[in-house]
Amino acid sequence: MISEWIIVAFLSIGITFNALGVIGLLRFPDLYTRMHATTKATTFGSVFTSLAVIVYAISLYLNTIDPQFIVLGIHSLVAAMALAFTNAVGSHAIARAAHRSGILPAPAVIDRLKEAGQ
Amino acid sequence: MIDPWYPAVLILIILICLCFARLILGPTPADRVVAVDTVNTLTVASLVILGLIYREVIFIDVAIVYALLSFVSTLFIAKYIGGEL
Amino acid sequence: MHTPRPARGDPVIAFFLTFFLSLFVYLILTAGSGNVGFWSVSELTAGVALSLMTAAIARKFLCRAGNYRMANPLRFLLIPVYVIGPFFLEVIKANLDVAYRVITMRIRPGIIRVSSDLKSDLGIFMLANSITLTPGTITVDIDEKTHDLYIHNINVGAGDEDKPVIPDYELFSISDLPKWIRRIAE
Numbered sequence: 001m002i003s004e005w006i007i008v009a010f011l012s013i014g015i016t017f018n019a020l021g022v023i024g025l026l027r028f029p030d031l032y033t034r035m036h037a038t039t040k041a042t043t044f045g046s047v048f049t050s051l052a053v054i055v056y057a058i059s060l061y062l063n064t065i066d067p068q069f070i071v072l073g074i075h076s077l078v079a080a081m082a083l084a085f086t087n088a089v090g091s092h093a094i095a096r097a098a099h100r101s102g103i104l105p106a107p108a109v110i111d112r113l114k115e116a117g118q
Numbered sequence: 119m120i121d122p123w124y125p126a127v128l129i130l131i132i133l134i135c136l137c138f139a140r141l142i143l144g145p146t147p148a149d150r151v152v153a154v155d156t157v158n159t160l161t162v163a164s165l166v167i168l169g170l171i172y173r174e175v176i177f178i179d180v181a182i183v184y185a186l187l188s189f190v191s192t193l194f195i196a197k198y199i200g201g202e203l
Numbered sequence: 204m205h206t207p208r209p210a211r212g213d214p215v216i217a218f219f220l221t222f223f224l225s226l227f228v229y230l231i232l233t234a235g236s237g238n239v240g241f242w243s244v245s246e247l248t249a250g251v252a253l254s255l256m257t258a259a260i261a262r263k264f265l266c267r268a269g270n271y272r273m274a275n276p277l278r279f280l281l282i283p284v285y286v287i288g289p290f291f292l293e294v295i296k297a298n299l300d301v302a303y304r305v306i307t308m309r310i311r312p313g314i315i316r317v318s319s320d321l322k323s324d325l326g327i328f329m330l331a332n333s334i335t336l337t338p339g340t341i342t343v344d345i346d347e348k349t350h351d352l353y354i355h356n357i358n359v360g361a362g363d364e365d366k367p368v369i370p371d372y373e374l375f376s377i378s379d380l381p382k383w384i385r386r387i388a389e
Contacts (some may be wrong), residue, residue: 011126017298018160022133024305025140025156031148032355033312036138036342037301038156043336044184046163051127051275068175071235075178078167078231082182082367083162086189088154088332093193094344097200097356098148109359110313112367116353179232 003059007052016047017041030106031098039091043084048082122170123171130139151195214262216266221265222258224280226250281387289378294335296377300338313359314343318379319371326388327352330371333380340374 023038057073060066105111123126137160137185140153162181216349228243229250237243242250270349286388304310317334321327327350334354344353371381 008122014163015129017135017302018130020302020305022136022156022160025137025153025306026303028310030312031146031152032314032341032343034149034341035152035306036355036357038152038159039341040294040297040301041154041305042156042159044294046159046194048128049163050166053166057169061265067235068173070351072170072173072175072178074177074231074234075179075182076169076170078179079166079181079185080163081158082185084284085332085334086185087155087159087334090189090192091152091335092331092342093196094148094151094155094199094249095120095341097202098146098197099343100200100202101148103146103148105172105312105314105355107310108313110315110363112314112316112353114314116225116316182232 003055004058007056009060010052010055012051014045017045017062019045021045031103032095032105035095043087047080048084050076050083054092080112123167125166127167127171130167131158134160134164147199151192151199155192157185159193162188175195217262217265218258221262222254223259224265225261229254254362258350285383286385289383290333290337292377293333293375293380297336297338301357309358311358312355314353314355315357315359315363316368317353317354317371317374318368319350321350321381321385321389323389328383329384329388330381332376333384337380338377 008104018041021037023043024041025034028034028037053076054073057076059071061073104114130188137153137157141150141157144150156177162185165181165184167179169181171174194203205248228368233246233250234241239247297334298315319327321330327345331345331352334352335341339357340354341353342352352371354374356363372379375381
């Protein structure tokens with residue numbers, strides 16, 4: 001029953017980091033620091049919950065020899081990959097658009113992009 | 119051993135509800151977009167788990183399409199905020 | 204609005220590359236539907252037809268730079284090695300770092316300028332995404348001419364705010380990710 005422990009570990013890691021991302025979204029002072037929390041932590045957490053689903057699907061397949069579960073695992077993997085890819089690109093798009101529309105990092109020691117005048 | 123999947127989905131839904139606080143409070147439109155993006159990510163994660171609970175592959179297909187469509191909508195809202203549209 | 208540049212290189216190669224890529228994605232998503240290999244006859248027919256349509260429409264977009272270095276399957280095999288190995292270690296470190304900052308709120312944010320000697324579009328793209336998911340940094344903007352990246356750092360190191368430009372390998376502490384990206388994409 002080692003797979004059950006792996007599943008519980010992955011699921012709790014995923015839920016913990018998702019919760020940390022949401023707490024960071026609520027606590028941080030400005031847009032860019034909030035994006036640090038949401039982009040990194042929720043991507044990592046969601047990939048780990050998907051990994052738990054994949055491990056459970058594989059263990060179900062080994063118990064029942066039903067190809068439906070392999071299909072479920074492959075689709076979960078595709079969903080996790082799509083999530084990791086789209087979150088990174090989407091956060092880059094939001095950060096660029098926000099800086100262009102004049103939202104500057106509120107507590108900041110340095111802002112090279114504003115000095116470059118873009 | 120108790121079933122861990124239902125509590126996981128419940129916690130994810132509570133987290134989605136917490137994100138709505140930033141959606142309502144957010145001082146700028148970009149903050150609201152970040153909150154919506156987080157809600158989308160957590161929705162995809164909970165859809166994947168629900169697909170396993172109900173043994174339905176179609177839930178996970180819906181999750182993939184949802185992730186890609188939310189990506190496109192995020193890009194368009196970002197273009198609108200940046201004044202390029 | 205940017206108008207897409209006209210595709211350089213051979214349009215037939217671009218057509219077939221787009222066709223095989225979309226057919227590959229379709230076959231992954233429909234695996235397990237029948238008994239010809241893993242697929243049923245109707246799924247295979249629909250996949251080939253849809254991929255031909257996709258290739259006819261989208262061939263100008265996939266190979267826009269007109270360079271077919273990524274058509275080499277060995278480079279594709281390097282991507283999983285990169286993602287599972289050095290990149291994943293950096294992601295774990297990044298998340299522990301974010302967890303620490305969320306709990307203690309010790310932040311010192313700022314936007315810094317990072318130079319990179321990667322030249323191709325795909326290399327810059329992979330570097331920007333790797334920076335976004337690794338410790339303390341997200342990419343804000345890219346200088347199109349010099350390929351410099353503007354990066355929001357959640358904890359600017361002491362003294363870093365005085366340097367005008369920081370080289371890219373100083374952002375990563377565990378392994379040299381730009382070297383890996385150069386090996387894959389250039």
